[in-house]
Amino acid sequence: MKLTLHLPGLAWYDADDGASLCRDLNTPALSLLLARGQRSTRPASPSQHLLRSFSLPELAVAATLARQAGLATTGRHWLIADPVNLRVDRDRALLGDVGIMNLAQNEADQLIGSLNQLFAEDGFTLHAPTPARWFISLPAATGASFTPLPDVIGQDINHHLPGGQNGMRWSRYLNEMQMLLYTHAANDARELRGDTPVNSVWLWGEQGRDNQAPQAFAPLLYSDNPLYQALAVESGMAIDAAPYQFASLQGEHVHVVLDQLEAAAQFRDAWGWRETLKRLEQDWFTPMLAALKAGQLQSLELSCDGEAGFTLHITPRQLWKFWLPGQPLATLYPQ
Numbered sequence: 001m002k003l004t005l006h007l008p009g010l011a012w013y014d015a016d017d018g019a020s021l022c023r024d025l026n027t028p029a030l031s032l033l034l035a036r037g038q039r040s041t042r043p044a045s046p047s048q049h050l051l052r053s054f055s056l057p058e059l060a061v062a063a064t065l066a067r068q069a070g071l072a073t074t075g076r077h078w079l080i081a082d083p084v085n086l087r088v089d090r091d092r093a094l095l096g097d098v099g100i101m102n103l104a105q106n107e108a109d110q111l112i113g114s115l116n117q118l119f120a121e122d123g124f125t126l127h128a129p130t131p132a133r134w135f136i137s138l139p140a141a142t143g144a145s146f147t148p149l150p151d152v153i154g155q156d157i158n159h160h161l162p163g164g165q166n167g168m169r170w171s172r173y174l175n176e177m178q179m180l181l182y183t184h185a186a187n188d189a190r191e192l193r194g195d196t197p198v199n200s201v202w203l204w205g206e207q208g209r210d211n212q213a214p215q216a217f218a219p220l221l222y223s224d225n226p227l228y229q230a231l232a233v234e235s236g237m238a239i240d241a242a243p244y245q246f247a248s249l250q251g252e253h254v255h256v257v258l259d260q261l262e263a264a265a266q267f268r269d270a271w272g273w274r275e276t277l278k279r280l281e282q283d284w285f286t287p288m289l290a291a292l293k294a295g296q297l298q299s300l301e302l303s304c305d306g307e308a309g310f311t312l313h314i315t316p317r318q319l320w321k322f323w324l325p326g327q328p329l330a331t332l333y334p335q
Helices: 015-022 028-036 046-054 062-068 105-118 167-182 185-192 226-235 262-266 270-294 316-320
Strands: 002-006 038-041 077-089 092-096 125-127 135-138 200-204 220-223 238-240 253-257 299-304 310-314
Touching: 002 270, 015 270, 028 270, 028 310, 028 316, 046 226, 062 077, 062 135, 062 226, 105 125, 105 167, 105 185, 167 200, 220 226, 226 238, 262 270, 270 316
Parallel strands: 002 253, 002 299, 220 238, 220 253
Antiparallel strands: 038 310, 077 092, 077 135, 077 200, 125 135, 299 310
16 A cells, blocks of 8 residues: 555644644654654645645635535636634634534524625625535626635634735725624524624635646545545545544555644644644554554655645655654754
């Protein structure tokens, strides 16, 4: 078997804190892989890895995702407007996606209905084919630039507001949406029962002029990430759920996107991240190392995103570098 494994969140997203966070972690199998494989530093945002995987110049997926969601996309321009929650932390506004909200379709319909009333004269219409993914259809391009949602989750949105020629206009629209959602009855009801309110949307993924189709990079992709799943289907790749452990993998050339660490890294949940890494050591790194030693795994490519992101290549032959002791994960970060 040849395995390509992408682990978003393996490198802690605040690189300055990474070394202290994982200094005393006991992950001997991962440490040995890091020491004896060929590792190259490769800082990247989550969207950049996605783009590289599918050979795309930009994440202009609004029309594709709208069509896959059952909307009639012909003759209109499309922008994603995903429901999110903004949490003020000192002088920052931190963004959480729908993964932290238990949003029902009837609630999404109420919120979308009110937003459409607000913008009835502005030439665009909001759609909520599912609670988790909303869209805006427009007569023409926005003339603005937007940051992909995967790159903003857990981040300060002040560094990612709409830009470009019409960036100020779309920032104003965004403020108006936030004001409406903040006082909406559906959100009042959510807060009364202890649910996280939908107090904003995140605009991104606008279709480009010449949308390039995603390119298949493997016959089968294991992933639970909706974006990877959508682009895999569009490219003709087969898709299956990511397994919980290495032992469940089958096939000759296996590609896996395993996001077990991602949410904890995004929301700076240090305890959750460390505990998950311990489970990955047991369920993935230790059996992968054993499979390399036994020759059952002919090659492994391990990658992750973030400021301390890297790509690691290792084969059974490289494990014979017995003079190289394990390299702790803490050494990935600046001291």
